[in-house]
Amino acid sequence: MELKRVVVTGLGALTPIGNNLEEYWKSLEEGVSGAAPITKFDAEKFRTKFACEVKSFDVHDHIHRKDARKMDIFTQYAMVVAEEAMKDSGLDLEKINLARAGVIWGSGIGGLKTFHDEVTEFASGDGTPRYNPFFIPKMIADLSAGHISIRFGLMGPNFATVSACASSTNALVDSFNYIRLGKADIFVTGGSEAAVVESGIGGFNALKALSERNDDPTTASRPFDKNRDGFVLGEGAGALILEELEHAKARGAKIYAEILGGGMSADAHHITAPHPEGLGAKNVMIDALNDSGVKPEEVDYINVHGTSTPLGDMSEVKAIQEVFGAHAYNLNISSTKSMTGHLLGAAGAVESIACIMAIQKGIIPPTINHFTDDETFDNKLNFTFNKAQKRDVKVALSNTFGFGGHNFSILLRKYEE
Template sequence: MTTKIVVTGLGATTPLGGTARETWNALLAGESGARTLEADWVATYELPVTFAASVKVPVSEQLDRVVMKRLDPSSQYALVAGREAFADAGLGDADIDPDRLLVEWATGIGGVWTLLDAWDTLRERGPRRVLPLTVPKLMPNGPAAAIGMELNARAGARTVVSACASSTESLINAVEHLRAGVADVAITGGSEAAIHPLPLAAFASMQALSRRNDDPSHASRPYDVDRDGFVLGEGAGALVLETEEHAKARGARIYAEVLGGAVTADAYHITAPDPAGSGAARAVLDTLERSGVGRDEVRHVNAHATSTPVGDIAEYTALEAVFGDRAREIPVTATKASTGHLLGGAGAIEGMFTVLALAEGVLPPTINIEHQDDAIPLDVVTEPRPFDAKGAVAISNSFGFGGHNAVIAFRGV
């Protein structure tokens, strides 16, 4: 019999709020986390894109100064989200053997601020001024290590790096490792802190970012005919997953059941998705098969939907390949319209949104759709929509540069 895995804790720091609850409430209210960047380097480097979706609550309000100095921002955000999720799950020292507590984390880029600041220091001030903590701060596994040491998680501190599919893949890995008996509890999710002049310049150079400098809050507009690119975001999302047996034994609150997920690859192009959506479609189909559910049981999709002209259509093509005409009837939400694109942290935040939709019986809205693209005839949720979630299946999609595809399925309880 397949071991049931459940979600018992949530945590986040995002462009919409400093906690999971603040983020969810702002999402339901139709807020946007995109705003003009106030940093001096925007003008210094004459960046063509002058806005992004930065975290709403400064990390200095959430972490001790000494802790912050030892961590890259990507690890700082991870620690904030991980702490909240662990507390939200109601876990104490008596509830879990450290040898049975696992960290499954993800990032798409890692410690880019640390790396590039250290390079500037080396060039301008010489090697003796490069800080000794530079390497552990810039390592992509830094966030997983920070959470693991904070929570005394000794079953492992694993890291996934697969572009924008990273944290959904980390959720899938957590499910698989819990079912394999590696641990009883897993802290899983992802973080990103790449709102830095170099990533902004690079994404802009490849025409991936929206150029709506005069109207940031309306820049991310998945499925709209006038979409012109994504909005770079930052932050972290964390979920506590447990075996159902362990959760019930300690009387934990259960948000939703995690059914399982799947990972595929397009093997098509370094940045562009396969226009036929075949790899993405296989990820959805494999997820449903491994979860033991039929296509007709899916009642909601949290779409990857970055607001790029090519990507949004490719995802619709994949959904149509899986669900046929029913793809037009399944309520779809594209939450990057509000949060921006958190890259390696996106899947964790969107997995959290999917869990909360099931737990609270409401589908979150997609903002900024003024004229929906006729080539994408989906039932896009544009206002909070009541949802009979008990027993319903919902999926969350994540697709990344390099052709990485990851999809995960949840069920309402």
């Protein structure tokens, strides 16, 4: 069968460095760090006392109080970016087939704040169960997709993807595949996460995954730097409207970019550590290239997973060099997690948006906070350290890898007729 072409026609972002698409991109260009001392709870007794929180956000500016109380924060974030992306797309819901418009949404953890608060309250009481009737609907990871579909009346495929930090790229790839197979015309897709809570920070601290650079939070996320000591936990959401090309053209939609292909693989190695030789990362990039028909030398920019962990950064760079060979030296590589922190299940969505904006603007966002070269890397590679670089970006690749060895990559291209 002939596969349909899939394009991006709307974007929405809510991040630690900007509460909408315009603010997010401006901060990426300028190399702004979103890391700061935690304000959501008293973190004094935690080994890590900082995070990349969403700032100056009042949910009641976006969602009625009665509705907001039925949602965990990760769903509130999802609703805000879905609204922005739908508005940006210009879709007229009265003129589309709602049965062919769906929602696929990713979250690695779901309603952690709700779970933490409800269990804490129960544990501090006399043992009598007094749970909020919305406890389960607020907590479970699929409810963001459910709320978005209800809000817009979208009756096509609707589900959640849960693949740890790769969850929202998983959602994008699934949405892309459903459209190109002709099973839907439109998807609201992306991901959201809100894990900056006591159990989130404490749990990742126990794994020794987080940076503990409490004396200088703004420079704590240091992908590829010799002195990197772990990732910085972030929160937020990103939404994309994916649309079948002819459907988009028929309504005169603006087109940000075209999705060419997606890759999927598993490390089959360890529950939290990446494959030391980057085998899963290598396989997922090869799969994305093969799926899209793109040659390695056609790729201009890779937004890497690049979390700022010693093992993760190393294995990904090994994989890039194996897949791209000599062309690796012609690539721009950057980790926008150096600015946003690690948004876990929302990371892939906000980083795919960074790729799309790089294509649109001809600017590569930087990897900030680089101070000391790590001699174990080939530092002839262009990691786009500290300052954005101008470049005509025709093809961009976004990588996301998650605990459990889940790997997803997505390839995006400047739209051409």
